[in-house]
Amino acid sequence: MTAQTESPAPVRSLLPRLRIWPRAGSGNGMTIVGMVIVLCFAIATIGVLIWPPAEAYTGNLMERWKAPLEDGSVLGTDQLGRSLLWRVAAGMPWSLGIAFTAAVIAMTLGTAAGLLAAWSPGPIRRIVQHLVDTVIAFPSLVLAVTVIALLGRGFWPLAATLGLATWPIAARVVYAEAMSISKRDYVMAARLAGVGSTTILITHVLPALRPTLLVMFAFTFADMLIAESALSFLGIGVPLTAPSWGNMLSESREYLVEAPQQMLVPATAIVLAVVAFNLIGDGVAAKARSRSRAVE
Amino acid sequence: MNVWHTIRGVLSKRGLELAILLFAISTLLFFLLRLSGDPAAVLAGEEADPDLVALIRQRYGLDDPLIVQYVSYVLSILTLDFGESLRGGQEALILVLQRLASTLLLAFLALIVTAAIAVPLGAWLGVRPDAKTRKWVNGIVFIFQGIPGYIVGLLLIQLFVVELRWLTSIGNQGVTSWILPSLTLASFLAPKMVRVVAANVSEAMREDYIRTARANGASTAQVLWRHALPNALLGATALIGTQFAFLMSGSLITEWIFAWPGFGLLLVQSVERLDFPVVQAAVFVIAGLVFVVNAGTDVVFRLIDPRLRRQQA
Amino acid sequence: MADTALLQIEDLKIGFPARDGGEVTIVDGVSLSVNHGEIVGLVGESGSGKSMLALASMGLVPRPGRITAGSVKLLGEETVGLPDRRMQDLRGGTIGMVFQDPMTGLNPVRTIGSLLSESVRRHQRVSRDRALEIAEAALTSVGIPAAHERLSVYPHQLSGGLRQRAMIALALVNDPAVIIADEPTTALDTTIQAQILDLLRAKLVAAGGILITHDLGVAAEICDRLAVIYHGRLVETGPTADLLAAPRHPYTEGLLRAIPRFDRHRPRLVPIPGQPPAPSMDRGACSFRPRCDYAMDACAKAPALTPDGAGRSVACWAPIGAPVLERRA
Numbered sequence: 001m002t003a004q005t006e007s008p009a010p011v012r013s014l015l016p017r018l019r020i021w022p023r024a025g026s027g028n029g030m031t032i033v034g035m036v037i038v039l040c041f042a043i044a045t046i047g048v049l050i051w052p053p054a055e056a057y058t059g060n061l062m063e064r065w066k067a068p069l070e071d072g073s074v075l076g077t078d079q080l081g082r083s084l085l086w087r088v089a090a091g092m093p094w095s096l097g098i099a100f101t102a103a104v105i106a107m108t109l110g111t112a113a114g115l116l117a118a119w120s121p122g123p124i125r126r127i128v129q130h131l132v133d134t135v136i137a138f139p140s141l142v143l144a145v146t147v148i149a150l151l152g153r154g155f156w157p158l159a160a161t162l163g164l165a166t167w168p169i170a171a172r173v174v175y176a177e178a179m180s181i182s183k184r185d186y187v188m189a190a191r192l193a194g195v196g197s198t199t200i201l202i203t204h205v206l207p208a209l210r211p212t213l214l215v216m217f218a219f220t221f222a223d224m225l226i227a228e229s230a231l232s233f234l235g236i237g238v239p240l241t242a243p244s245w246g247n248m249l250s251e252s253r254e255y256l257v258e259a260p261q262q263m264l265v266p267a268t269a270i271v272l273a274v275v276a277f278n279l280i281g282d283g284v285a286a287k288a289r290s291r292s293r294a295v296e
Numbered sequence: 297m298n299v300w301h302t303i304r305g306v307l308s309k310r311g312l313e314l315a316i317l318l319f320a321i322s323t324l325l326f327f328l329l330r331l332s333g334d335p336a337a338v339l340a341g342e343e344a345d346p347d348l349v350a351l352i353r354q355r356y357g358l359d360d361p362l363i364v365q366y367v368s369y370v371l372s373i374l375t376l377d378f379g380e381s382l383r384g385g386q387e388a389l390i391l392v393l394q395r396l397a398s399t400l401l402l403a404f405l406a407l408i409v410t411a412a413i414a415v416p417l418g419a420w421l422g423v424r425p426d427a428k429t430r431k432w433v434n435g436i437v438f439i440f441q442g443i444p445g446y447i448v449g450l451l452l453i454q455l456f457v458v459e460l461r462w463l464t465s466i467g468n469q470g471v472t473s474w475i476l477p478s479l480t481l482a483s484f485l486a487p488k489m490v491r492v493v494a495a496n497v498s499e500a501m502r503e504d505y506i507r508t509a510r511a512n513g514a515s516t517a518q519v520l521w522r523h524a525l526p527n528a529l530l531g532a533t534a535l536i537g538t539q540f541a542f543l544m545s546g547s548l549i550t551e552w553i554f555a556w557p558g559f560g561l562l563l564v565q566s567v568e569r570l571d572f573p574v575v576q577a578a579v580f581v582i583a584g585l586v587f588v589v590n591a592g593t594d595v596v597f598r599l600i601d602p603r604l605r606r607q608q609a
Numbered sequence: 610m611a612d613t614a615l616l617q618i619e620d621l622k623i624g625f626p627a628r629d630g631g632e633v634t635i636v637d638g639v640s641l642s643v644n645h646g647e648i649v650g651l652v653g654e655s656g657s658g659k660s661m662l663a664l665a666s667m668g669l670v671p672r673p674g675r676i677t678a679g680s681v682k683l684l685g686e687e688t689v690g691l692p693d694r695r696m697q698d699l700r701g702g703t704i705g706m707v708f709q710d711p712m713t714g715l716n717p718v719r720t721i722g723s724l725l726s727e728s729v730r731r732h733q734r735v736s737r738d739r740a741l742e743i744a745e746a747a748l749t750s751v752g753i754p755a756a757h758e759r760l761s762v763y764p765h766q767l768s769g770g771l772r773q774r775a776m777i778a779l780a781l782v783n784d785p786a787v788i789i790a791d792e793p794t795t796a797l798d799t800t801i802q803a804q805i806l807d808l809l810r811a812k813l814v815a816a817g818g819i820l821i822t823h824d825l826g827v828a829a830e831i832c833d834r835l836a837v838i839y840h841g842r843l844v845e846t847g848p849t850a851d852l853l854a855a856p857r858h859p860y861t862e863g864l865l866r867a868i869p870r871f872d873r874h875r876p877r878l879v880p881i882p883g884q885p886p887a888p889s890m891d892r893g894a895c896s897f898r899p900r901c902d903y904a905m906d907a908c909a910k911a912p913a914l915t916p917d918g919a920g921r922s923v924a925c926w927a928p929i930g931a932p933v934l935e936r937r938a
Contacts (some may be wrong), residue, residue, distance in 0.1 A: 134317045135537075137590060141545035143321075143562065146575055149567040150328040190328050226444040229426050230549055234564050249450065253553075256450070256458050263454065267447045275442035282438075504713040510729040511667055511708070512701030512779060514691070522727065526718045601718065 031283025033204035037276035045092040046049040049177050055086040057243070068261055084265045088242045091266070095232075096273065098159045099224035105163025106224070107217050110170025115170070115205075119179035119197065129175075132168040133171070141227065145236055146274035153239050170216050174209065181208045208273030211288035222274045229270055245270050306594045321583065322373050325576055326366060338350065361601035378580070379573035388577035392559050396581070398468060399558030402550065403543055407536065410486045415529070418493025420500075422528065423501060423520055441487035445546050447554040449480035462531040466555045477554040484546035485539060492535055496528035497525050503527075537593030541586050613685050614642035615817040616666060616704070616787045621679035623661050623670055623841075626887075633889045635661050635674070635842040640914075643787060648810070650849065651821045652864065654885045656839035659821050663789045665820070667706055668696040684786060692883030702732035705780035707809075709792040711772035715764035721748070721775050722760030724750055725782050731785045747778040751808060770801035774808065781812055788818040794827060825864050829853055837861050840886045841894035843914050847921035856924045857921070857928040859901045897928070903927055 068076040068084075117128040143159045151157040181187060187204050191197075213234040231237035232246025240247060245266040252263035336353040337362045352358070357365055374377075378388040388513050417433070424430050456476060464473050467586045500506065501524050544560070551560035566574040634656040643649050653659040663669050666681055668688055681688045683703055688696060702898040708714040716724060725744035729735065735743065741760060748756035751774045764772055773793065780788060794802040800898055810831040813820065817878075822828050828835055829849060836846040837860065845858040854860040862879040883900040890896065895908040907926040914924040 122445075130313065130316060134313045134320070137313060137541055137586055138317060138321075138583060139541045139544035139586065142546050143578060145563060145567055146579050147324065147328060147547065149570065149572075149575060150325070222442070228492070229444060230446055230545075234549065234552055236564070241349055249446065253450065256454055260454055260458075263450050267450065271439075271443050272446065274444070275439055278438065278442050326903045504708060504710055505716040507669065508706075508708055508714045508776070508779065509716065510669055510700065511706040513699070513731045514701075514727070515697050518731075519728075523716050523719070527716070532719065 030279050031287075034276040034279030034283065038280065041092065041273055041276075045096050046090055048089050049093050050261060053086040053090055054109055055083045055242045057058075057090070067259075068265075075211065076259065077266050078248075078255075078262050080105060084248075084261060085144050087248060088245065088265055088269050091243040091245045091248060092272040092292070093267075094155070094242050095179065095225060095228055095246065095270075098155060098162070098228045098238070098244075099221055100149050101155075101159035101167065101215050102162035102228070103217060103221040105160065106166035107213065109163065109167035110172075110216075111174050111213065113208075114174025114180055115169065115201070117175045118182065119201065128171070132171050135165070135168040136172065141230060142232060144227065145234065148231065148236050153237065155238065158228060158231065158237055162231075163228060166220060166224065166227075173212065177209055178205055181205050184208075211284055215281045215285045217287070218277045218284065222277035224271055225270065225277075256264040265287055302598045303595050306591050306598065308592065310587060310591040314583065317583055317587075318373075318580065321579060322370065322576075325579070326369055328364070329572065373580075376580075380576035381574050382571045383569060388573040389581070391574055392562060392577045392581045395557060395559040395562050396585075398556060399547055399551070399560060401468075401474075402477055402481055402547060402556060402558055403540075405474055406481035406485065406543065406546075409478050409482035410489050413482065413486045414489035414493050414532070415525075418490045418532075419497050419520060419525060419528075421490070421494035421497075422497025423516075423524070437487050437490050440483070441491070443483070444483040445480055446549045446553060448483040449476070449550060452476050452479060453553075465553075468557055473554075477550050477556050480553065481543070481546050481550040482598070484550075485543060489532065489535070493528060493532050496531045497524050500524040500527045530597070533593065533600075534597050537590045537597070540589040540593075544582055544586060614644050614682075616641075616643040617680075617682040617685075617817070618642065618662070618666065619680045619682075621662070621665060621681060622677045623658070623674055625674040627889060632677070634677070634892070635841050635888045636665065637892060638679070639820075639841070639843055641836055641843070641846075643819055645716045645786075645817050646814055647834065648813045648818050648820055648832045650828030650835045651838060652823065652825055652828050653735075653838035654823055654834055656885055656888065657838045658888070659838050660791055662838070663706065663791050663819065663821050666789060667704060668788075669700070672838055689752055696721070696730070701780075701785070702730050702783050703785055703837050704787045704789065705783070705785035706795045707773075707777050707780045707788065707790040711764075711769060711776045712796065714776055715779075716773060717764055719760050720763055721767070722762075725760075725779055728779060728782050744782060744846060745779075747782040748775065751775075751778045751781070751812075752804075753778070758829040769797055770804065773797060773801070773805055777805075777808065777812065784816075786816055788813055788816055789821070790818065791821045792823070793820070795822075795824075802827075824868075825853070826868050828852055835865070840890065840892070841888065842892075842896065842911075842924065843922075844897065844925070845923045846914070851921060855930055857898075857923040857930060858925050859929065860897050862929055863900075895924075903929075 006012045042080050063077055066077040077083055078087065098293060113128055113132065117125045117132075120128070140162075143165050147161045147164075149155055151161065182200075182205060190200050190204060195203075208240070228237060228244070229246035229249065232244045235250055238244045248266040249263060249270075252259075252266070253263050336349045336358050357368060360368075380386060381388050381391055417469055421430055421437075453465045453476065455498060457465045463476055465476060467473065499518075501519075506519055506523055509599075510517050514523065547558060548560035548564060550556065551558045553566050555561065559581060563575060563578040563582075566572075566578065618639060618641045619665065621636055621639045624632040624634050627633045639658075639662060641649065641651070641662075651659045651662065661670065661674070664690075665676055666683075668681075668691065670676060676689050679689070684697055686699075688699065691699075694842060715721075722741055722744055725747060726737065726740035729740040729743045730737070733740075733743075734805045745756045746762060748759055753759055753771055753774050759767070759771075759775075765777070773796075777790075777793070780790075790813070793809060794805050797805060806827065809818075809820070812818075813831070820828060820832055825835075832849050835849050835852050837844050837852075837858065839860050845852065845856065845861045852861065853865065856865055860881070861921060863879070866879040867881060881900055886896050886899075892911055893909075895901070895904075895911050898908040899905045901908070906926065912926050914922050916922040
């Protein structure tokens with residue numbers, strides 16, 4: 001997110017800027033793919049919240065370790081004969097729900113702290129910056145593991161801990177972006193015209209921040225999903241009986257020889273969701289970049 | 297003179313951060329421990345007999361007023377006294393420090409693997425803006441960035457241990473057992489590094505000084521190695537410092553997957569056993585290590601980048 | 610005039626792929642030659658293709674652009690389509706280039722000495738120590754004091770003027786036969802500009818050179834001949850004094866009128882109306898037509914650059930100063 005300084009070299013200004021990084025998600029096509037995947041996950045999550053699938057929790061030992069597409073099972077079964085398809089679905093409210101909640105917490109705190117730092121006099125700004133630098137410098141997973149050891153497992157402790165460990169990253173980005181926006185000509189013009197700083201914040205800075213926040217949210221969501229699964233994978237995330245994707249992966253370690261699908265199914269779900277959110281974030285970022293370039 | 301000046305500058309800034317960090321963590325741990333119920337019960341572990349709980353209560357002064365407890369707690373932290381492990385009774389700090397070499401070995405190997413992947417691949421991606429294959433490689437890097445390290449670890453085990461039976465996946469048993477853990481840990485960092493190196497190289501390649509170099513007859517290889525990469529890698533080196541914290545998070549998972557005897561594994565095990573003194577000691581040692589690495593790369597970075605060197609002078 | 614020019618550009622065309630799949634021509638059929646001891650000024654607005662012409666002479670047209678037609682001969686050797694290796698030998702050895710911005714044009718993480726000696730060792734078989742001696746001599750020759758100490762200094766540690774001198778030293782270190790200077794004074798303070806121009810005149814005259822500038826005043830100071838480029842085509846060429854005294858192309862006249870002059874009373878500065886054309890604009894008509902005071906029906910067809918037999922050429926249906934009868938033709 002660092003701003004690139006450009007020199008007004010004659011040759012360069014002549015040409016349409018070569019894309020620095022033709023992203024995997026370049027073009028709207030990949031962004032739409034990401035959005036479709038996310039939408040499917042969202043609908044499925046709401047679906048299993050309304051009709052919890054019993055198949056995810058009860059199984060038949062006679063039907064354990066079916067391969068995908070064997071005897072009418074879609075994605076195969078686990079060591080207790082439970083359907084992996086239904087377990088992955090039932091895990092969505094856990095995995096995606098915690099990631100979503102944690103991302104909301106992190107983004108809310110981070111945006112507030114970033115704007116506070118950008119809009120405060122020196123001393124407060126320095127305190128916030130130090131706090132942010134300090135928390136970022138510490139391995140967030142180590143922090144989360146330790147705190148959860150004390151708070152106990154569960155949806156809310158996990159979401160809160162992950163959110164609290166992650167907000168400084170959002171704060172740093174929001175701060176940098178808010179500072180650069182506040183130096184733009186139209187903000188300066190508004191200030192010279194005597195518009196109050198709160199009004200400037202609401203009418204100029206927040207709207208200009210929107211693409212940044214959207215991009216940050218997509219990436220944070222992906223990060224939180226990875227972190228939630230990691231903690232569950234370590235056995236210190238959600239309750240061990242919950243079919244969260246991390247828990248499923250953790251269980252699968254014992255049966256890599258007998259049933260690799262037990263690992264591959266939740267792994268695919270995680271990767272699919274993470275890539276989808278990365279695609280959206282990348283796409284929005286590319287669009288915002290090309291728009292700001294057009295303005296220049 | 298200049299060197300010492302630089303080091304002092306970095307240490308004073310980072311030192312303050314470390315002090316704040318350790319103070320914040322210790323305070324957090326202190327209050328969380330007391331918020332979460334009877335600390336003596338937590339410290340004694342599950343199903344501990346009442347005598348032990350009473351002993352611990354007395355040993356840690358848990359009947360004293362909260363403020364007295366807090367002061368004596370901070371004092372003991374300041375003297376690096378984290379108490380003894382509740383399993384085995386060894387000094388917690390010693391127990392953690394014994395694991396230091398293993399964790400550092402793993403981190404070091406992972407950094408080498410990361411550099412071996414990221415520098416050539418990143419340079420190639422950055423230099424060839426119009427190669428068709430570049431689009432594909434880009435896409436693959438993008439997807440790899442979406443694969444969490446623990447899944448990479450499991451896939452590696454599935455392939456090399458379960459299917460091919462080439463390697464072992466447990467512990468540190470010599471060089472062959474290093475391969476999978478270091479690959480796994482590298483997978484946390486490598487995709488990001490590839491992208492950073494590629495973006496830096498591609499940015500450097502469009503700089504005016506590259507045109508100057510070419511105008512003086514530099515070959516494509518010279519332009520890349522002697523002009524673009526030195527600039528691009530300076531940025532990437534700075535990233536290693538800031539990404540070390542992330543590497544330690546990855547190390548936690550990697551060590552757990554491969555039963556690698558570092559302090560990540562110790563931390564997870566201690567959390568599972570509610571061996572609180574060890575948890576605390578591990579957190580402090582990791583914080584200190586992150587501090588040392590960050591400050592170290594900061595100093596090195598300032599010393600090798602002429603632009604920053606001037607700002608110092 | 611010498612028999613073979615040091616640099617001979619003939620009917621050169623440079624194109625860039627356009628968004629719609631076609632090709633945008635940025636330089637269209639330019640011919641230009643530089644003889645020994647001669648400084649040719651290439652004058653035009655930004656976007657006129659003048660820098661691209663310079664880069665083409667170096668074989669450095671940035672991708673995805675390419676030379677689509679024409680020839681560039683350096684000391685008689687055709688360089689269009691020359692293998693990379695040979696072209697690299699020529700660049701910095703036979704032809705040197707000074708760029709506009711000395712702030713960004715010198716690698717920030719390399720010392721001045723290492724940049725210069727790298728170029729020396731690229732083109733001459735000499736030892737490391739000898740290369741540094743040559744580098745030091747080059748720095749001294751461009752007027753950098755304490756040259757020996759300056760070898761181990763990084764670009765940012767020099768002032769803007771010294772940095773541009775270092776850039777010139779870098780272009781000259783192998784005594785090239787042709788030197789191209791692309792807006793060499795644009796990024797400098799006015800007080801430094803004059804010093805650098807003096808230096809460039811001395812250095813360019815010793816070989817042969819092209820000075821690229823948007824500033825007719827700068828070109829007037831040191832150039833023997835001028836070539837005015839507009840929308841990728843030369844519109845007027847000729848000896849500097851003649852061309853400035855009696856411009857024939859309306860665009861040249863417009864450029865002259867837009868220069869602030871202090872030696873002479875002038876009613877006012879007259880800017881050229883309108884905008885320079887986009888490179889993609891159609892070239893069927895005279896490109897200057899929309900901005901030209903003298904435009905007429907004939908201008909719907911682009912005029913060719915026509916020599917007058919006395920060393921001047923102009924691309925205009927109705928050159929200024931020509932007899933009225935001829936203007937109507």
